[in-house]
Amino acid sequence: DAKTTQPNSMESNEEEPVHLPCNHSTISGTDYIHWYRQLPSQGPEYVIHGLTSNVNNRMASLAIAEDRKSSTLILHRATLRDAAVYYCIPRGSGTYKYIFGTGTRLKVLA
Amino acid sequence: GAGVSQSPSNKVTEKGKDVELRCDPISGHTALYWYRQSLGQGLEFLIYFQGNSAPDKSGLPSDRFSAERTGGSVSTLTIQRTQQEDSAVYLCASSPSYGGRQPQHFGDGTRLSIL
Numbered sequence: 740d741a742k743t744t745q746p747n748s749m750e751s752n753e754e755e756p757v758h759l760p761c762n763h764s765t766i767s768g769t770d771y772i773h774w775y776r777q778l779p780s781q782g783p784e785y786v787i788h789g790l791t792s793n794v795n796n797r798m799a800s801l802a803i804a805e806d807r808k809s810s811t812l813i814l815h816r817a818t819l820r821d822a823a824v825y826y827c828i829p830r831g832s833g834t835y836k837y838i839f840g841t842g843t844r845l846k847v848l849a
Numbered sequence: 850g851a852g853v854s855q856s857p858s859n860k861v862t863e864k865g866k867d868v869e870l871r872c873d874p875i876s877g878h879t880a881l882y883w884y885r886q887s888l889g890q891g892l893e894f895l896i897y898f899q900g901n902s903a904p905d906k907s908g909l910p911s912d913r914f915s916a917e918r919t920g921g922s923v924s925t926l927t928i929q930r931t932q933q934e935d936s937a938v939y940l941c942a943s944s945p946s947y948g949g950r951q952p953q954h955f956g957d958g959t960r961l962s963i964l
Contacts, residue, residue: 781958782958783955832950835880838894
């Protein structure tokens with residue numbers, strides 16, 4: 740399983756973009772990169788995932804480095820509701836379980 | 850549509866009692882997963898079901914823990930003779946099938962407190 744490194748915490752001002760980095764230098768070629776977030780007292784919420792190409796959805800964008808050893812989750816305009824712990828999780832195509840790290844705690848300032 | 854539903858949302862019980870935690874997955878999802886989140890331990894995988902069978906039970910902490918799934922839908926996680934270290938949030942997730950491409954959809958968990 741690929742190990743991940745994320746900052747313990749980050750801060751952002753409301754309505755500004757946020758770039759959440761993740762290093763996964765031991766990722767294998769078939770691992771998808773999944774991002775989840777967890778708000779207080781809730782279960783993890785799926786945000787986005789990708790394999791090689793950058794991905795966009797209504798919640799966020801995922802930028803994947805060309806060598807796939809790192810990725811960045813981009814929240815285009817942070818809101819107070821985006822304050823959560825964000826997890827980056829590489830997962831193989833034949834793998835069923837997630838191995839969660841410690842994630843990045845995002846604080847959004849009004 | 851309806852998401853993953855877990856019940857009860859909170860459970861307080863005395864040490865030594867048995868508890869049952871229930872998970873209703875998203876309709877049509879064949880894969881179901883149980884995880885546990887303890888203070889200071891993070892999220893850890895417990896067990897995975899594909900249909901009614903559990904190919905991987907390796908994450909269950911001890912033989913006091915068991916889980917079953919019936920009709921390819923509802924799952925129950927049972928903890929016998931509860932101990933204080935079992936206090937945690939127990940999370941259930943489901944996905945249409947298993948595999949790295951499939952995101953899992955989580956419920957909000959059952960917060961279990963052992964007195």
